Amino acid sequence: MARRSDHSREELYELALDAAAGIISKEGYSALTARRVATDIGYSPGTLYNLFANLEEMIFHLKGRVLDALFTALSKKTLTGNAEEDVMKLFDEYLAFFKGQPEFRTHLFEPMALPASDLPDWYRQKITNLVDILETALAPLFPAGTTERAKAAHVLWAGLYGISSLDASGQLQLVSKTDARNMAKSLATNFLAGLATDTHSRGKK
Amino acid sequence: MARRSDHSREELYELALDAAAGIISKEGYSALTARRVATDIGYSPGTLYNLFANLEEMIFHLKGRVLDALFTALSKKTLTGNAEEDVMKLFDEYLAFFKGQPEFRTHLFEPMALPASDLPDWYRQKITNLVDILETALAPLFPAGTTERAKAAHVLWAGLYGISSLDASGQLQLVSKTDARNMAKSLATNFLAGLATDTHSRGKK
DNA sequence: AATAATTATTAAACAACGTTCAATTATGAT
DNA sequence: ATCATAATTGAACGTTGTTTAATAATTATT
Numbered sequence: 001m002a003r004r005s006d007h008s009r010e011e012l013y014e015l016a017l018d019a020a021a022g023i024i025s026k027e028g029y030s031a032l033t034a035r036r037v038a039t040d041i042g043y044s045p046g047t048l049y050n051l052f053a054n055l056e057e058m059i060f061h062l063k064g065r066v067l068d069a070l071f072t073a074l075s076k077k078t079l080t081g082n083a084e085e086d087v088m089k090l091f092d093e094y095l096a097f098f099k100g101q102p103e104f105r106t107h108l109f110e111p112m113a114l115p116a117s118d119l120p121d122w123y124r125q126k127i128t129n130l131v132d133i134l135e136t137a138l139a140p141l142f143p144a145g146t147t148e149r150a151k152a153a154h155v156l157w158a159g160l161y162g163i164s165s166l167d168a169s170g171q172l173q174l175v176s177k178t179d180a181r182n183m184a185k186s187l188a189t190n191f192l193a194g195l196a197t198d199t200h201s202r203g204k205k
Numbered sequence: 206m207a208r209r210s211d212h213s214r215e216e217l218y219e220l221a222l223d224a225a226a227g228i229i230s231k232e233g234y235s236a237l238t239a240r241r242v243a244t245d246i247g248y249s250p251g252t253l254y255n256l257f258a259n260l261e262e263m264i265f266h267l268k269g270r271v272l273d274a275l276f277t278a279l280s281k282k283t284l285t286g287n288a289e290e291d292v293m294k295l296f297d298e299y300l301a302f303f304k305g306q307p308e309f310r311t312h313l314f315e316p317m318a319l320p321a322s323d324l325p326d327w328y329r330q331k332i333t334n335l336v337d338i339l340e341t342a343l344a345p346l347f348p349a350g351t352t353e354r355a356k357a358a359h360v361l362w363a364g365l366y367g368i369s370s371l372d373a374s375g376q377l378q379l380v381s382k383t384d385a386r387n388m389a390k391s392l393a394t395n396f397l398a399g400l401a402t403d404t405h406s407r408g409k410k
Numbered sequence: 411a412a413t414a415a416t417t418a419t420t421a422a423a424c425a426a427c428g429t430t431c432a433a434t435t436a437t438g439a440t
Numbered sequence: 441a442t443c444a445t446a447a448t449t450g451a452a453c454g455t456t457g458t459t460t461a462a463t464a465a466t467t468a469t470t
Contacts, residue, residue, distance in 0.1 A: 003418045003465035018312025034457060044420050045458080055457065109317075119375070127376060151383050155368070155391045158377075162367025163360070169316025169322070171332060172363075178356050186360045190399030197398045208436035208447045249449050250429080260428065278416060 013051055013061075015041045020062050024063045029107040032059075056198040059108075060123070066108045067126040073097050074133045084192050086137035090159055105168040132156050141195060141196060152195060218256055218266075220246045225267050234312040237264070264313075265328070271313045272331040278302050279338050289397050291342035296365055296389040303369060304344040336362050346400060357400060364392045 007015060019040040023032050034055050038045040052058040072158045073093055098105035135153035142149035166172050167180035178186075213218060224245040228237050239260050257263040279298055284291045303310035308357040340358035347354035371377050372385035383391075 002420075002463060005465070009418095024318070033455085035455085046420060046460090047418075050418065051276050061455070106316075111311075111371060147383075151391060152395075153387050154377070155395075157366075158367035158371050158388060159360075159364035159392060160367065161370060162363040162365065165366065165370065166316060166363050171316050172359070172411080178352075178359060183356070183360050183363060186356060187396070188362060190357075190360075190397075190403065191392070191395045192399065193402045194395030194398030194400075197402060198225060198395065207434060207449075210436070210447080214447095238426080240426085251431085251449060252447075254429070255447065 007158055009051070012041070012043070012047070016048060016051060017062050017065055020058065021065070024103050026103065026108070029103055034058075063108050064123055066104060067123075067130060070094070070097055071126065071129055071133070079137055081140055083138055083140045084188060087134065087156065087188045087192065088185060090134060091188060092116065092136060092159060092181065095164060095167070095175065095180050095184060098168060102168045105164065141192070152191075156188070156191060159191070160184055163187065206215060209384065214256070217246070217252070221256060221263065222267050222270055225263065226270070229308055229312070234308055238363060239263075239316045268313050269328055269331055272328075272335065275299070275302055275314075276331065276334055276338070279335065284342055286345055288343055288345045291392060292339070292361065292397065293390060295342060296393055297386065299365060300369060300372070300385050300389060302371060307373045310369065327386075345398070357396075361393070361396060364396070365389055368392065375404060 016037055019037045021033055023036055034048055035046045037058070038048055048058065050053075052061070068182065074090055077086075077089050077093055079089070098109070131153055134157055135149055137151050138152055138156075142152070163172075163180055163183045167183075172178065172180060172183070221242055223238055224242050228241060228245065239250045242263070243253055253260075253263065257266070272359055279295055282291075282294050282298055284294070303314070336358055339362055340354055343354050343357055343361075347357070368377075368385055368388045377383065378389070379383060
């Protein structure tokens with residue numbers, strides 16, 4: 001019942017998130033409890049409440065970490081200038097990132113069940129950064145900074161999110177034999193081909 | 206501490222799911238507890254465990270109900286034979302279905318966090334039925350029963366799921382001003398246009 | 411250097427949760 | 441009428457998230 005100073009506040013923060021991630025990947029999301037994290041880092045549950053407002057906030061910060069890690073993975077990819085090829089490159093990396101870690105995909109990559117206005121700026125920014133990578137891959141197809149480009153990036157982002165979501169939950173294999181990569185490729189190819197026809201011929205309907 | 210027979214097993218089942226849905230829509234998902242449902246239907250918590258193995262299973266059945274309701278809503282739409290128009294009709298109905306009920310979309314339309322092989326057949330069937338509606342709308346574009354048609358339906362389904370997911374969590378408004386319907390339209394239009402080019406010209410790469 | 415203020419840490423407690431179970435009583439079968 | 445079966449319950453168990461008063465280490469002030 002005393003002060004310790006074995007770790008700084010920042011160290012404690014990292015320690016807690018490390019422990020939380022380890023628990024989830026080794027024993028599943030349901031094993032993640034405040035007491036368990038506290039035990040694993042050698043502190044009492046109360047200490048966690050000095051770092052985070054509550055468990056939910058701790059998990060929220062863990063989600064932030066996942067966004068960071070995905071950003072790092074996607075950033076490593078070098079783009080060729082061929083939009084379709086580059087989009088597919090990013091799609092592949094995205095799917096690979098979560099492969100073998102369905103627990104992370106299922107529980108740490110979901111949107112919050114909260115009004116978006118309550119999302120802190122640092123979290124919004126992490127998402128924006130991710131979508132921006134995709135938008136960059138679309139640069140060859142659009143003049144810079146157009147709303148069309150942003151919109152296309154968002155549709156691709158949301159579409160891939162959906163594919164990855166159904167894949168992680170095993171729902172893809174329910175109905176079709178098509179795997180996630182196959183579907184992602186179909187999305188990228190056809191959506192981009194469709195964009196091309198839009199740009200060229202304006203007299204559709 | 207006695208037997209009652211005020212309601213049959215089936216009535217009790219419906220009563221419980223009614224109560225659960227009411228609690229969620231009125232007070233949010235976090236208010237949904239076994240004790241609360243029991244209180245609302247005038248039984249003790251133990252009775253719920255005579256109906257369902259556990260709370261999770263009860264929620265699972267509630268999810269089945271949501272799938273049924275969505276199926277009913279989508280089935281009412283009459284298709285015109287114009288694929289793009291019909292797909293958009295279905296997309297609109299889908300988005301409208303969850304509008305104003307984000308709690309349902311967020312918590313009762315998520316894939317399970319379980320191995321797909323554990324999903325009971327009745328649940329798989331409900332999902333299949335939904336995707337089949339979408340596949341029907343693609344009939345004008347493909348010979349019946351082709352894997353291409355099924356695949357296209359699944360990509361559209363997953364894509365819409367992603368859009369609706371990010372929308373429900375408010376993440377769409379985070380980065381762009383494009384709303385869900387707008388994005389759904391972009392997905393439908395461009396993906397279908399892309400499909401058309403695929404069918405016609407086979408000499409891409 | 412001594413004292414005061416602040417901060418980190420903890421053990422213990424609280425209320426609420428999911429779930430189980432022995433006891434009890436109504437129903438259905440013999 | 442009797443027996444078996446099934447439904448219902450209250451009470452209990454273990455666990456959870458969270459709060460709090462007490463305690464001791466650090467930091468600030470003099």
